[in-house]
Amino acid sequence: MSQISVKKAVETPLIEGNPTFGSITEKISQITETWKVPNPPVWLLGFGAALSLLMLLGGSIGYLFWRGIGVWGVQIPNAWGWAIINFVWWVGIGHAGTLISAILFLFRQKWRTSINRAAEAMTIFAVMCALVFPTIHVGRVWAIYFTLPFPNQMGMWPNFRSPLLWDVFAVSTYFTVSLLFWYVGLIPDLAILRDRAKTKARKIVTGILSLGWRGGNRQWQHYEKAYLILAGVATPLVLSVHSVVSFDFAVSQLPGWHTTIFPPYFVAGAIFSGFAMVLTLMIVVRKAYGIEHIITMNHLDKICKVLLATGLMVGYAYTIEYFTAWYSGNPYESFIFKARAGGQYAWAYWIMFCCNVFVPQVFWSKKMRSNIAVMFIVSILVNIGMWFERFVIVVTSLAQDYLPSSWDYFTPTFWDVSIYLGTFGLFFTFFMLFLKFVPMVAVSEVKAILPQADPHHHEGNHHE
């Protein structure tokens, strides 16, 4: 087996330009150590923009808390609106990172090493953004701790039958494990920073964060085991978290929500949107930081293939829902699916369908998969499409359920939009800080897949 993988690595090197161990360390660590090149000057601009959006978020949430949920467009019957759409959307985006790190790790997909650090960071920040929404969308935010199962004098427990409670556990577990996984992966790289640190403060901070890493054989042995275990733990979480999120809908009795296909459909959609977001970010980052040789066209090509595959999966899900609706003979179910494609929200449905199903089809062509501009546009469109997918699910079903007397049209308000935009501020503030202060590529892991890291490297070369 190793023979084959080695051979492959030799045939198409994952890292281009034949860098040395030192040059990779230098390239990546340098970013965190200086404000000069290779840090792009636009960083400050990006950070400023992100920070102002973050302030918008803070202000909007403050106003929301002050006035109440009524500042949004939610109503009866559409008691959930943008908050839940955004929640599911961000959780979905938060899928790619752990998938890349954990599942691809278990499957020995070595190409993951170049992008896993940034993807994981993206996951964590996306999940943070996601977590904002269930917290702020409750009517009495000061009582939200009622959802936590803690012993209390009232003898009251949360309702373990409620999918919202499962959400609390699923998303918080996912967040914890993702954070831990990310941090464990960071330890060797933090040690590199510590070793390179010149100022006292830097020495202390990186010293504490690297947990006394010395890179000894035994440490590596433990470390790799721990990493493997975490990868094993994280893998089912990738599948479970969005399955549980989908239960919010699937467990209810609402036509259009009450569907058994939701868990796999949501997971596929989540990976789809997560990879799209990774693609968007990586295209910008590799260019801005001049690390095109580390995050190569080969990586982007693979992401595009994942997008194509998951796009087909969601396309299948969209289509099969119609079959189910028809086959079930349930008039309410059939109505809602007819209404989705042809009713008052048809525009949203077709935006979703085009962006998620038709647009990724361009990636059948190798030419398109190597065209940065096309990839960038598609990745953005996919994320727009995925937002609309959640919009279609949440809003169309609520707007027209069992009793036509209660049907109503949902219209968002300024505050729906401002909080959504605000979470981009939260996301990018953290992401910009990550780019600046944390090694954005897993240095030690990338080094491990360089040809010269292979103990048989010279041998192999020799053979050639």
Add this chain to the structure above:
Amino acid sequence: MKKEKPTFWRSFNHLENNQEYQNFLTQEFPQGAEQLSDPVTRRNFMKIMSASAALAGLTACRMPKETIVPFVHAPEKMIPGTPKYYATVLSIGGLAKGVLVENHDGRPTMIQGNDKHPSSLGAVNEFDQASILSLYDPERLKISSHNGAPQTWSQFETYWREKSATFVKTKGEGLAVITNSNPSITFARLQKDFVSKFPKATWVSYDALDTSNIQEGLKLIQSKNITPFYQFDKAQVVVSFGHDFLGTDSDSTRHQKGFSKRRRVRDKEDAMNRLYAVESSFTLTGSNADHRIKLNPSEMDSFVLAVYQEVAKHVSLPKVGGTPNAHGHDSWVKALAKDLLAHHKNSVISAGKASSPQVHALVHLLNQALGNVGQSVFYTPTSNTDNLSSLVEKAKNNQIKTLIVLGANPAYDTAFDLSFADVMSKSGEVIVAAIAENETTQKANWILAQSHALESWSDALFQDGTQSIAQPMIRPLFDTQSDIEILNLLTNLSPKQGYEIVRDTWKGQNWNQILHDGLKNGSSFVSVAFSPKGSIQIEESKHAGLEIEFIPSASTLDGQFANNGWLQEMPHPITKISWDNPAWISPSFAKKNNLKNGQMITLSKEGRSLTLPVWIVPGQPNNTITLELGFGRSVCGSIGKDVGFNTYQLRSHKHPYAESGFEMKASSEVVTLANTQDHGSMEDRPLVRMATLEAFRKNPAFAKEAVEHPPLKSLWKEHPYTEGYQWGMSIDLNTCTGCNSCLIACQTENNIPIVGKEQVNKGREMHWIRMDRYFSGSEEDPMIVFQPVACVHCENAPCEQVCPVNATVHDEEGLNTMIYNRCIGTRYCSNNCPYKVRRFNFFNYIKESPIPTSKSKLVQMSNNPDVTIRFRGVMEKCTYCTQRIEEVRSHAKLENRAIKDGEIKTACQSACPSDCIVFGNINDPESEVSKLKKLEQDYAMLAEINIKPRTTYLAKLRNPNPEIEDHSSSSNHHGSH
């Protein structure tokens, strides 16, 4: 500012209270209604953002504090927290309604029917109930004034003593009094005194909803001043010519009671009455009819003549001139006549106040010929009402020196061509007694602050001869006097307590007993024999241009309830619009003129014009635009001010209810109208299940068979619910008329806030029970069905399973309860509720209400102390009036007995004038609700999703005449708008 605050204060409330009290005193003219809006201007945005960023840490997490002060000297026989019930009588629209008022610690909180009183029979309508809120209206007149300067009553007394002395000399020359019709016996006595003291004075009693055509019609065929008194419970066949006896008629409560008695079907052998309605725009009567014909108002007379002539072929009827015209419904008229003849002495034919005197004459001749007089139609004396136009003439000739307006609002609700504003400016001096600021007080010299009916001693005579005493439920909240006290002062010059004045009238009678029961029985029916005094000629209908029909408002009546938030927010039974009165147009009229809902049109004729939005109403006659009266008040409290459009501006004195010859001009402007039900079609879903009586007799289980579903299996072991009381409800859709009485009853009982037009438009109305209205059949000639929907208390409640914090759970008696303190407001329960009956407090609707007066301490006095006020961010919904269950339970426990069937009545049930809501213990096979649920026509809506609702419905039945084949008897549902 700082100095005004007390140095020592017990709570924040004390501080606030002080400020509010200050405002309360000084704010004679409160500011206009602010709407809860989010205008995101740049400045506003920056303000909010910076403020909220600063305050983000200090969000309002604290419930408002309340201070409780105990009685120092407790009144005798008063148990704190235990309500008392007093019988009294309310007079709305000239009708005496016997009611029971629930009184909590000295403040009235709810109005229910007095089952002994013939006008109530235990039920009330929405106006009666909403009077509570009008009582506590903080924008009422608090003190009398003269030319803007506050005056005491003794100052007015001094003034009037002087003034009246001159009028005594001239025997009242130049003195005029205007009132609305008032059924008070004492008022009539004082009026007599006044008129004898000032014989040359003009006394005018008028109503905006004028009924003089009825009396005039009867005068054509006999000579007394009488008015008909219908008893619908005595009739198998009912024909209404534009008489909305189930809806806006002031006596609708009694009519609904009577009509539903003959409508109710329990068994397939039961008989059921048949209602034919001929009308213009849709009314509740029309929507409950087995056969409805829509006509333009101008077509009504010839149609009635067609019916008359058809009946005259078979029985002898006096000859009447004119050309009958069935307007294409000839076979319908034939079948109707046949049906009427087959039900001798067992039918009612009635006509509405809008009908011409000739139509009324025909109607009563028909009733006489069909043997209904003395069976189902009686006649009772009525006072002759003076003509307002004679007073107007006098005023225009400057003959009126002092004009006194008692309680009426003629500057608003009189026809445009009387130009009452001129009358007031040409009258030397104007004295207006009113409960609240209105268009008339605005132009008055003297404004006398009048007490609300619930603060006053009075009495009333009901048309059938029943007399009642009205007793005050609370001391006047402000420095006010009742209409009787004011009239007494005007007549006798010395103030006297209302109690004494009323007692004088009732001298020698069993006062205590009458006061306790709320009535003294009596009969005032007169025997009559009709024959035309002259020739009756039905005039050829000649109409050009558009016809306009004026109808009373379902929420403000004639405008007097405009400042009542409950009523303003109550969706119109037909259009489901709240806070507005658009012009009703037919779908084909809309198509022809390319109009859409909310589009502004201008209606004009001979110098008058009005611009208002349109609303497309299926079943509207094509050439007729219907306008609701009672909106667009320009001087009113903040709730009613400028809500809707003042349609009186188009109303002429000669044609108060319908007029043709209008022109319409459409504008491109479209305004938002807050309607609570966007979708009028049932989408072929088995929600309201309906069949004809005939089909029901063939297959009584049709309702249950309407849905086929697989066996219902639960994922887990279901709770059995077989022990103790198990509460359930049955709603009879067959007798429900869609009148909204339950809705207001629920609002009163459960302290449901009003949220304002904008919030209603956003879909955030808070009503726990709503009246769903569906159209079926064609757009042009549809049928309307109503379905009251509140929480049905599912045994397998979907809402409970999804709440993450167990804030909504079942109790052991099958109630789906809401624990407000536990609710965090995820709103998941609402999403999972298939009936969408849960309501969410999107804002703190009490404290931050768009209605400025909602937060007033005075309005809060109307709250039921047995029901919690909900804070923002919590979900709420129907509780089956759990507080009423507990009250009865505690009584039963004290007496060591079980709760009896019928002992607990939910608020909606007790208000329902057609007795279609029955609540009780379904675990007791002998209870009424259990028996109803065993009926074959009982069905559970959405039972197929295995939620086991505790509220079930009795299917709706129609009893069409088999000889009439019309669209409204077909039961196929088509989508409307």
